[in-house]
Amino acid sequence: MDNFVRDKLTEWNFSEYIDRFKDEEIDKESFLLLDEKAFANLIPKLGPRYKFQEKHKAIQKELENDGTATGSQVQTSSTMAWASLDQAAAPSISPQGKIKHPPTFPSTSTPPKQLCFSKPTQPTSKFERQAMEAAETCVTQVLDKLKTLPKKEFIDYLKGKMTKLRTGVKNKVLVGIFGKTGAGKSSLINAILGEQNFLPNGANISACTSVMIQVEANMTNYSYEAEIEFISKEEWENDLKSHLDIMSDENDNKNEELVKVATAKIQAFYGKDGVGKSLNDLMKGEHFREIPEFLSPTNIVKKISCGTASELSGKIACYTRSDNKMAAKHYWPLVKCVTIKVPNTKELLEHIVLLDLPGTGDCNKTRDDMWKSHLSQCSSVWIVNDIQRAASEREPWMILESSFSYLIQGGECENITFICTKTDAINPKNYLGSPGLKNSELHLDLEKKGAAERKRGCIQHRNEQAKIMLGERFNDEVVKKVEMKSNMYQLLKDSLKKQISTITSLMTKHYNDLQKLLSEGVAKSEKSCLQIANDKVITPKARKDGRGYHRTLSSLCRNNGFCRSTNGDITDLNKTLAESMYTAINEKFAVIFPNAGTTGESIYEKICNFSIISDNMAKEWENTPMSLYLMFLTTEENVLKDKLKRDVLLKKKVIYESLTDEVKIIMCPCYEEASNISGKGTLTKTRELLVQHIDSSKNMFANAQKKMLEGFENLMEYIEQTLRTELLESLNRSLKTPNSLSLPDVSEQLKNMETYKMLALRDRTSQI
Numbered sequence: 001m002d003n004f005v006r007d008k009l010t011e012w013n014f015s016e017y018i019d020r021f022k023d024e025e026i027d028k029e030s031f032l033l034l035d036e037k038a039f040a041n042l043i044p045k046l047g048p049r050y051k052f053q054e055k056h057k058a059i060q061k062e063l064e065n066d067g068t069a070t071g072s073q074v075q076t077s078s079t080m081a082w083a084s085l086d087q088a089a090a091p092s093i094s095p096q097g098k099i100k101h102p103p104t105f106p107s108t109s110t111p112p113k114q115l116c117f118s119k120p121t122q123p124t125s126k127f128e129r130q131a132m133e134a135a136e137t138c139v140t141q142v143l144d145k146l147k148t149l150p151k152k153e154f155i156d157y158l159k160g161k162m163t164k165l166r167t168g169v170k171n172k173v174l175v176g177i178f179g180k181t182g183a184g185k186s187s188l189i190n191a192i193l194g195e196q197n198f199l200p201n202g203a204n205i206s207a208c209t210s211v212m213i214q215v216e217a218n219m220t221n222y223s224y225e226a227e228i229e230f231i232s233k234e235e236w237e238n239d240l241k242s243h244l245d246i247m248s249d250e251n252d253n254k255n256e257e258l259v260k261v262a263t264a265k266i267q268a269f270y271g272k273d274g275v276g277k278s279l280n281d282l283m284k285g286e287h288f289r290e291i292p293e294f295l296s297p298t299n300i301v302k303k304i305s306c307g308t309a310s311e312l313s314g315k316i317a318c319y320t321r322s323d324n325k326m327a328a329k330h331y332w333p334l335v336k337c338v339t340i341k342v343p344n345t346k347e348l349l350e351h352i353v354l355l356d357l358p359g360t361g362d363c364n365k366t367r368d369d370m371w372k373s374h375l376s377q378c379s380s381v382w383i384v385n386d387i388q389r390a391a392s393e394r395e396p397w398m399i400l401e402s403s404f405s406y407l408i409q410g411g412e413c414e415n416i417t418f419i420c421t422k423t424d425a426i427n428p429k430n431y432l433g434s435p436g437l438k439n440s441e442l443h444l445d446l447e448k449k450g451a452a453e454r455k456r457g458c459i460q461h462r463n464e465q466a467k468i469m470l471g472e473r474f475n476d477e478v479v480k481k482v483e484m485k486s487n488m489y490q491l492l493k494d495s496l497k498k499q500i501s502t503i504t505s506l507m508t509k510h511y512n513d514l515q516k517l518l519s520e521g522v523a524k525s526e527k528s529c530l531q532i533a534n535d536k537v538i539t540p541k542a543r544k545d546g547r548g549y550h551r552t553l554s555s556l557c558r559n560n561g562f563c564r565s566t567n568g569d570i571t572d573l574n575k576t577l578a579e580s581m582y583t584a585i586n587e588k589f590a591v592i593f594p595n596a597g598t599t600g601e602s603i604y605e606k607i608c609n610f611s612i613i614s615d616n617m618a619k620e621w622e623n624t625p626m627s628l629y630l631m632f633l634t635t636e637e638n639v640l641k642d643k644l645k646r647d648v649l650l651k652k653k654v655i656y657e658s659l660t661d662e663v664k665i666i667m668c669p670c671y672e673e674a675s676n677i678s679g680k681g682t683l684t685k686t687r688e689l690l691v692q693h694i695d696s697s698k699n700m701f702a703n704a705q706k707k708m709l710e711g712f713e714n715l716m717e718y719i720e721q722t723l724r725t726e727l728l729e730s731l732n733r734s735l736k737t738p739n740s741l742s743l744p745d746v747s748e749q750l751k752n753m754e755t756y757k758m759l760a761l762r763d764r765t766s767q768i
Contacts, residue, residue, distance in 0.1 A: 003376050004028035012055050029160040174377050176355045179384030184421030195309040211320050211335045213356040217349035218341035224312040225341040228302040228319050230294045230334050240282055245759050255755045268330035380415050387420035390466050418470050423459050431458045484626050489735040495612040500723055503606050507716040510592050518705040521584030525701040529577055537573045538687050550683035557674040578659040593652045607644050629734050636730040655711040659704045666700035
């Protein structure tokens with residue numbers, strides 16, 4: 001399964017079927033070729049299946065009717081020139097930690113007043129565009145011909161290839177832009193678009209971007225357009241439930257940050273009067289009259305079109321940002337994503353989409369899922385920060401580290417660029433007076449050069465120093481973490497081997513003990529089975545005359561050795577025959593598989609105490625970047641152990657019943673024959689047949705022993721194999737994945753989960 005399939009299932013709210021699609025090895029190519037028969041196998045229930053089928057048809061139609069072929073992608077990483085407000089030192093750093101060639105700076109005597117892109121060195125010619133359009137037409141024609149052919153495996157394969165060929169060139173380069181409030185991120189995008197106040201920036205202290213914004217070229221007309229996608233009404237109701245629970249929490253340890261976020265979202269949409277209202281009041285239709293698209297069953301996208309950028313900016317402000325000075329209602333808490341289409345930017349944005357990513361997380365799952373999905377599609381990432389704190393400030397690095405798994409391991413990011421803004425905000429006199437800075441480094445003659453050239457020289461010198469410092473820090477952190485990851489991997493791998501060996505040793509001891517006890521039980525069963533069967537089932541002492549007992553015995557034979565009377569009495573010949581074997585193992589079995597309490601030797605206890613992370617390891621790496629890996633591995637361990645404990649409980653029942661089951665298999669032919677006996681002397685004939693079959697089938701006890709030991713041995717192998725395979729995969733994914741920096745920082749989410757856990761416990765306690 002690839003990211004395309006996982007993202008589509010998540011986007012369409014079919015996350016529960018991800019494992020099913022993964023098991024069937026559905027990738028993007030096969031996903032696009034799914035038919036009705038496949039839908040039925042993958043999604044058994046009719047309701048979800050029809051919804052999925054409609055969405056699948058829509059994406060196929062979208063692929064078939066997509067626009068004309070695009071030209072070659074605009075290469076920007078080596079042709080950008082940053083200046084003025086957003087002039088930046090931007091070393092382009094690959095995920096491998098190598099610094100690429102930095103962008104060149106303009107050689108004008110004074111910093112230019114506008115950030116600009118230089119044109120591609122080899123722009124796509126008109127002939128090339130026509131050629132690509134003609135080529136796409138050819139591919140479409142071939143695909144149409146293939147669709148007329150009968151469905152065959154090879155034909156389907158060719159269809160997939162042609163579909164991929166046609167759609168591959170259409171994919172735009174997605175550039176994700178990160179940056180904390182005030183870093184100049186919005187100003188950077190405004191400068192790229194040549195629009196001064198298109199997106200809110202630090203000049204308006206009370207405003208900040210609150211939703212994900214995509215900026216792309218308007219290829220159809222000359223208007224400034226916005227498409228606003230809302231979350232569903234059900235998702236908003238669930239969001240509100242969560243917020244109200246958080247706000248009503250009276251626990252001393254409640255998360256104040258979550259309370260602040262919840263309060264801000266409710267106040268933004270409902271105003272201050274909304275705080276304190278019930279869920280029913282907040283969900284009344286009167287609140288949503290101004291946004292009918294939100295109430296639409298199909299969740300229609302709201303479209304806004306304007307003649308100028310400033311006009312559009314004003315109209316979408318309530319959907320994109322939080323601004324205390326705005327008199328209008330804020331709708332951003334209900335917005336999932338806003339796509340802005342800008343005219344007259346074909347040369348710049350025809351093949352590029354700028355993705356403005358909010359720096360903070362959100363409690364809404366749908367918006368977070370969409371955030372992750374878009375992030376995984378980013379081919380490039382820009383980390384924007386003020387040059388004065390570029391190398392020293394921790395937040396940009398934390399943003400990068402927390403998002404890295406979505407960008408690299410789970411994404412397609414090819415390069416990461418640190419963009420340092422506000423490079424012209426410099427005092428040459430103070431800069432030149434910096435300790436240790438020599439005039440020769442600036443190549444300036446202070447007595448002969450003017451103020452403008454001195455400032456320009458200081459700007460360029462600081463830019464170069466920023467590039468060096470950023471590059472060194474990036475490489476130092478990566479190299480250090482590779483070393484640390486390698487050491488951790490080997491230690492944890494050795495620990496895994498040792499811990500598995502401990503469990504295996506214990507289970508081997510239990511196996512040997514069971515084998516000995518079962519052998520004793522076999523010997524006793526072969527010696528006394530006839531007497532026990534006669535006394536308890538075939539000819540019970542209390543029913544020697546057989547009056548009425550023939551009905552019980554006949555019913556028992558018809559039901560393969562088991563009978564339950566109307567008053568609840570149970571007669572089970574199979575279990576009776578295995579009685580001596582159960583007597584031999586019951587005490588030991590209770591030690592291995594106790595229903596409650598501890599025995600010191602139970603498999604359940606061993607699994608509970610199993611961990612490849614020792615206390616010493618946790619303490620050693622507690623305050624290092626590796627602690628995030630341990631957090632991930634601990635979570636993987638806990639999930640795996642919970643699964644194993646459930647599986648052991650189920651397999652325990654099968655193992656215990658295997659003695660009776662094996663006896664039943666050997667006895668079934670006799671039961672079938674006995675159930676056909678009728679007429680005079682039925683009881684006597686049935687008893688004689690049962691006794692004769694038992695006496696001639698005493699090998700069933702040895703077979704039962706073998707069956708139970710096989711079941712226990714299989715359990716031992718299953719536990720060992722599951723622990724080894726699953727945890728090695730977790731180790732390899734986290735510590736052996738190429739190009740990874742670290743796992744995401746999930747400390748905030750952990751705090752949230754703790755809060756939710758406390759709320760759940762409180763609710764459960766109140767119900768008791």
